[in-house]
Amino acid sequence: MEGGADDRLIGASSPWADALTLHRSRQNGGIVRMQKIASLRLPAHQRTRLAPGGHHLMFTGLYSPLVAGDSVPVTLTFERAGTISITLKVGKIGDQAPHRH
Secondary structure (H helix, E strand, C coil): CCCCCCEEEEEEECCCEEEEEEEEEEEECCEEEEEECCCEEECCCCCCCCCCCCEEEEEEEECCCCCCCCEEEEEEEECCCEEEEEEEECCCCCCCCCCCC
């Protein structure tokens, strides 16, 4: 998403899970740890990528296993832009093809 003013991603939800939370992965001493974050800063006129090993959404309490090829509806909530509905396509484990978010 590209916009004219800074914004923050402050939440997410999906009918496929009890909760979606924002996380970031950080490496410290050769160990990667995930940390829950309250929001993600989105600078104006820049792209922000959600991806394994960096900032990402964590699904907890899935109602059904995710299978490659599934289309998962997600609602993102932004501080300024409000809510935006998107659909995520489930890929194969290890598939990290470029995605635009």
